[in-house]
Amino acid sequence: MLSKIPANPPPRLVLKFFKMFSHYDDIQRARHLFDKIHEPDLRSWTILISAHTKHGFPEEALNIYNTLRARNVKLDTYVLLPVAKACAASADLIKAREVHDDAIRFGFSSDTLLGNALVDMYAKCKYVDGAKRAFDDVKVKDVVTWTSMASCYANCGLARQCFGVIRNMGLNGVRPNSVTVSSILPACTELKDLNLGREIHGFVVRNAIGENVFVSSALVNMYASCLSVRQAEFVFVNMFRRDSVSWNVLLTAYFSNKEYEKGLGLFHQMRSEGVKLNQASWNAVVGGCVQNGLNEQALDKLRQMQDSRFRPNQITITCVLPACTNLESLKGGKEIHGYICRHWYFKDLTTSTALVSMYAKCGDLDLSRRVFDMMTRKDTVAWNTIIIANSMHGNGNEAVLLFHNMLGSGIKPNSVTFTGVLSGCSHSRLVHEGLQIFNSMNREHSIDPxxxxxxxxxxxxxxxxxxxxxxxxxxxxxxxxxxxxxxxxxxxxxxxxxxxxxxxxxxxxxxxxxxxxxxxxxxxxxxxxxxxxxxxxxxxxxxxxRGIPKTPGCSWVHVRNKIYTFVVGDKSNKQSEEIYNFLEDVGKKMKLAGYIPNVDFVLQDVDPKEKHEILCNHSEKLAVAFGLLNLNGESSIRVFKNLRICGDCHTAIKFMAKIVGVHIIVRDSLRFHHFRDGILPGHQRRPFQFQKLQELLL
DNA sequence: ACTTTGACAG
CATH class of the missing domain: 1.25.40.10 (Tetratricopeptide repeat domain)
Incomplete structure (x- = not known):
């Protein structure tokens, strides 16, 4: 067939073939044919652009539009329509503004059809001001115009404005349809306004649009987030038809309402009954497990997801990262970091932020900072994360510095920013800075403490x-x-x-x-x-x-993928003898270096000698000793404690770090403590080896 | 034409 086309085909013939091929998803051939047309008319351009958008190449569609634009021909509403769609699909605000300008320049902005597309285009770019301007320009507003505007507000988290549009729509005599209802229900979900939700549900019933799967799924979601899982279940059970989204909505409903057993059960049911799963279904389960503290299970589900030929996306990855954090698994977190790099997900703001947070909470502030510095765009949450990370690690000065950098780069702080930077001030005893920042909250940032x-x-x-x-x-x-x-x-x-x-x-x-x-x-x-x-x-x-049980203090340390836990005076570990001998030997060295045991931290009324022994029993000291004895070439160890670190242990571990030259990080219930004073100027830090320590102690 | 699910800071 192709060979029958003459070298310089008449445009109409090419158009016919072009339509045919674009329908069959053969964009390359369509393009080839198009290029054979000497002077394509506007209709050919329109079809070419819309074919590229329709088949998932909006960026290419916009490139083609650029070529057309450079020719300075007179455009019409029909060509701008698919261009606006391409902007919407690629969420390209810069191009969106250009298209809007073109529409105004050619006098099409009052056109209902094009105006609707422009409102939607800005909505997809999450640019409320543009949408409002395009909306105001439309002379005759139909249900689509109103719905697009309402949807824009709903998606931008402006629920009140969304319902304002709906009220105006009614005053203008336009009736909402099923699309309108499914667009505004998420706004209701956000407000957690059960009464408003019920009102909308009433409208759905009266107008018999409940059979629409968009409407009913949105209703299920609305009930679930207004804390009425039973209502959500009821709507779901009575649904006329269900698609993947409907199931996913219910799945999420269970997990976010702490009913994870029902969630896992439903997922099992979905798989066994052949419900068509999608990526979002897996994301819901993986994220749901993490939300409910089922960290190992989350990682397990991630593996199952991959086994079922579903690729984890940014959302999956962002969901599981906190599981690594909760498991304190720096190793697992690094593996996911590798996956992020391989799939270019580091371009995603949310994913990178999750990574920054993971590294900080797993105790590696250096890596956390490195990821943060690599980010090309940083929003309030990203800045908050790095500020909190530094505060958490006792770097108050750095937290304050970052806070000022944040303001300097024009990012607005919120209330979380201030809790973050102020806690940094407290850990580093920055009274003056703390007071100054606290006073600036209301005055300069209009945030009430x-x-x-x-x-x-x-x-x-x-x-x-x-x-x-x-x-x-x-x-x-x-x-x-x-x-x-x-x-x-x-x-x-x-x-x-x-x-x-x-x-x-x-x-x-x-x-x-x-x-x-x-x-x-x-x-x-x-x-x-x-x-x-x-x-x-x-x-x-x-x-x-009062019958309040005392929380027993315990400390733990990760050694070769296993967690070793210690309580006070613990002798259950296989290496216990070694641990106590080590503490005794290193204790002698410590005293020579100027360490004085602080018996204030022994609260029993016993004689001084016994007090010293009690101090050596503390779980954090045992865990640190065990960690040091089992170093495998690393230059640092990370110890975790459920309660706050004891004051004497704090001093003692500082001396230990100095003597053995290892960076010891202890995370207690409040924050991370870094002990790394062992590096003398001019000395390179070497990986610690047990043999060397033994020599040192002799 | 406009529509439903999915995350990061405390």
């Missing part, structure tokens, strides 16, 4: 030892001081041995959170240190009487 911000400020003052000021600050707070505020003060009373304020804050905490064992233990420790044994035992008795 909430309970967390006030607690951070109490922490800033308390940790710096300014306990009386912190107490005054609490009393002058315009909102009810939260447990966080009193907790910071109490914690600092332990460090600075302030019995008076310790009693006050603990008693407030006993009222606010009577079931938190930590507060009783802290007060009892403060009293014990002050040798007020009677009062200390009264506090412990109060705790017992």
């Amino acid at each position: 909430d309970a967390d911000h006030y607690s951070c400020m109490v922490d800033v003052l308390s940790r710096a030892g300014r306990l009386e000021e912190a107490y005054e600050f609490i009393q002058r707070m315009p909102i009810e001081p939260s447990a966080g505020a009193w907790g910071s003060l109490l914690g600092a009373c332990r460090v600075y041995k302030n019995v008076k304020l310790g009693r006050i804050s603990a008693n407030r905490l006993f009222e606010i959170e009577p079931d938190n064992p930590g507060n009783y233990v802290l007060l009892s420790n403060i009293l014990g240190t002050a040798k007020l044994w009677d009062e200390a035992s009264k506090t412990r008795k109060l705790m017992r009487d």
